[in-house]
Amino acid sequence: MATPATKVRFREPQIEMAHGAGGKASRRLVEGLFAPLLFGSAHGPLGDAAHIQINGTRIAMTTDSFVVKPLRFPGGSIGELAINGTVNDLAVSGARAEAIVVTFVLEAGLPTDVLEAEVRAMAQAAETAGVMIAGGDTKVVEHGKADHMYITTTGVGRLLSGVEISPQSVRPGDKVLLSGPIGDHGITILLARGDLDLEADLRSDTRSVFPLVQALVSAEGAGVRWMRDPTRGGAATSLNELARDCGKGIVLFEEKLPVRDSVRGACELLGLDPLHIANEGQFLAIVSAEHAQRAWQALRATPGGEQAAIIGEVREEPAGAVLVTTLYGGNRLVDMLVGDPLPRIC
């Protein structure tokens, strides 16, 4: 059978680290190469999980690979991240994770106790999240061909009733909710690598966000239009993707953004924007104006959601972009992350 003449728009000669950093380059790769060849024209906007129908039952399905370095960091580790990451992708697509299968890619020479610790962390995270680990696969590659271990998890979940997630339903006047402080995970990892000679009392925020999503949906599900967990590329990248998908503008109020002092301090020193830093235990939601206040209260009343905030709103302008108003009435655009966050020098 002849291959259909699908048009690939990804023209970069080789894969760079930036193509995996979750920002613009990642989006170009997915939209320019993967989507046209693998999904054809059938695909809509690319969400955190696919919704598929089997015999009349709608389920959500997602997959994610974890290549974090170092394997363990304050507040978490790769094993625990591998479960919560997939649970969260399902959660923000409006689904409760039911089962996960796991693939391990292990490097020859990996000490067994390192592996065991991660498997234990996975079991613990799965139990906390109430998800079954239903199967798995293992591959071992030569020493030096992988960074200790990579983990891929694939999960299926049951869709929560009473919520429909779609960027197209987003309207001007809707509010932007954030579940808690941003930047903790990315800055923790950066510091844990030890290249910076910086220390801060900071832990990764890695956790399942499902309890918060569930609280939000059961309280004000009818008003919830869109959700996303802002992992790689940070909140700015997630919101820029939304702005493009819905054709509206997202305006954030800088003074409302929950950011810990230690994260702000590290970002100041390194010339990074907390809005571009990865999170592993937060989510963003767009909620209609009339539901927003109660939705916010529902999040605040749920353990782990005490610092939730309404951080901005949807407007007609700037269409397709994210704008931050500063404390003193100035404003700036915040684009998607370009490349990896690189520290500046002076």
Added chain:
Amino acid sequence: MKYVDEFRTPELIGKAGEEIRRLADPNRHYRIMEVCGGHTHAIYRFGLKDLLPENVELIHGPGCPVCVLPMGRIDDGLSLAAQPDFIFAAFGDMMRVPGTHGSPLEYKARGMDVRIVYSPADALKLARNNPEKHVMFFAIGFETTAPSTALTLMRAKAEGLHNFSVFCNHVTIIPAIRAILDSPDMRLDGFVGPGHVSTVIGCRPYDWIAKDEGKPVVVSGFEPLDILQSIVMLLRQLRKGEAKVENQYKRVVPWEGNRAALRAMSEVFELRPYFEWRGLGFISQSALKIRASYAEWDSEQRFSVPGLRVTDPKAAQCGEVLKGVLKPAQCKLFGKECTPEQPVGALMVSSEGSCAAYYNYEHRKPVTIANSAAN
């Protein structure tokens, strides 16, 4: 955050904005150059232009070390690093700057050993930890970063560490300002002087700008309040018809500079007879080279360097933007062929480059945005 939030207080910033509007003569147009890329970045990041009246125009200066480095120097550095058992170490800012055949990051993706370091001392640590390899630190920056390169070279010599060298691209700010003032198409009213550079060189080196050129200079800090206050100080001088050097950044910049840093620089560096700057061309005595007494740690003296001269892509108008003659968006490539993702010129790469700052924070902004806090 202590020592930062104090300089971002909305009330004080509002007051400074009012003072600027009060001082600016509505019948006059002011063109003020902020020399340093750090200021350019802060001006866009904090949306400070929105607080200025229309007749106070900020012109972005040449003080972005990545931006002024001609492409040939990047090619030279990368060609040295192609040797076996070689580690190319540079600051993060350099990583996406395009050379003729790609940026350091693209070379890294093709297999070259390219490392991001946060200080020259980190590069020296790399050399200690990899005795079987040669570590070359690709040094960039004005007088801000030159002292730490100098101290690192002094330490390498003291330790007798022979697998380490520096490819020196350090430049000096004063000749660049002179070149800009000599440029016939510039009409400037005053300068927001560089803060970090001045912590090293002090404020005296700017005297001639006030005395000979009759333009006021205010050395400024980098927080929103610092920059606005510096503009207030400049406007006060202009209103009184004065031209002098003032120091707004007293909490950091000593009038005489940092003697120890200057001593380290003169121990290790001497002036190059001339050096090429992107956009400004060859400027005499505008850059530092490593002295013969440190020849063994100088990549250029130790290895043979091709000495490439590469012109920027023709359509790119980096030079004009760098001199402040064109605004970033007036360049033909801006936002089309040249974006932060696929930069043609370095001004689109560095966070301090005016094109990147303008692209990231400004260019798609609607004209008016009402400011109202959520709920």
